[in-house]
Amino acid sequence: MSDLIRPAVRAGLWRWRESLLGGVVILLGLWWLATFFSPVQWIGWAIVAAGAVWAAAGWQRARFRTTGKGPGVVQINERRLAYFGPLTGGVMDIEDLTLLELEPAAMPAPHWVLSGVGGQSLAIPVNATNADALFDAFASLPGIKTQSMLDVLSRTPDARVTVWRRNHPALH
Numbered sequence: 001m002s003d004l005i006r007p008a009v010r011a012g013l014w015r016w017r018e019s020l021l022g023g024v025v026i027l028l029g030l031w032w033l034a035t036f037f038s039p040v041q042w043i044g045w046a047i048v049a050a051g052a053v054w055a056a057a058g059w060q061r062a063r064f065r066t067t068g069k070g071p072g073v074v075q076i077n078e079r080r081l082a083y084f085g086p087l088t089g090g091v092m093d094i095e096d097l098t099l100l101e102l103e104p105a106a107m108p109a110p111h112w113v114l115s116g117v118g119g120q121s122l123a124i125p126v127n128a129t130n131a132d133a134l135f136d137a138f139a140s141l142p143g144i145k146t147q148s149m150l151d152v153l154s155r156t157p158d159a160r161v162t163v164w165r166r167n168h169p170a171l172h
Helices: 007-015 017-035 038-064 131-139 146-155
Strands: 073-077 080-084 089-093 097-103 111-116 121-125 161-165
Touching: 007 017, 017 038, 038 131, 038 146, 073 131, 080 121, 089 111, 089 121, 121 131, 131 146, 146 161
Parallel strands: none
Antiparallel strands: 073 080, 080 089, 097 111, 097 161, 111 121
């Protein structure tokens, strides 16, 4: 069955899967609105709204995803991020993260550079296996703007860019 769809098309559908499913849910809600009457139509509106939220979230995730065929593997378990690469690697708690940067000049692909408490640093290729799990980890950072993160990732700047920095409250 998988031979019926070209690998490039299959990869594209898989990348945009949440947006496509959100679109299907929107269509289901619109069908519900068109076929049922007044009291039940509110359920149709709720389904359309849920589908729109799902599609919008899927749109952001799809823009963050890459091929996943780069060096190393990313794992996230109970807010602890681990990267196991062929030459480097490390573990960092998401709560210890103080700075998130994108280094476009890193080879073989751009890297996320995470800096933690005490000067700990971790570089993760954007196309590492399971790197799409970083989206949820990064989105949970206080005050991060996911749209600006996605814009930086899509345009691949010339120099290292700070995507997020933890705000430390003044002590006086």
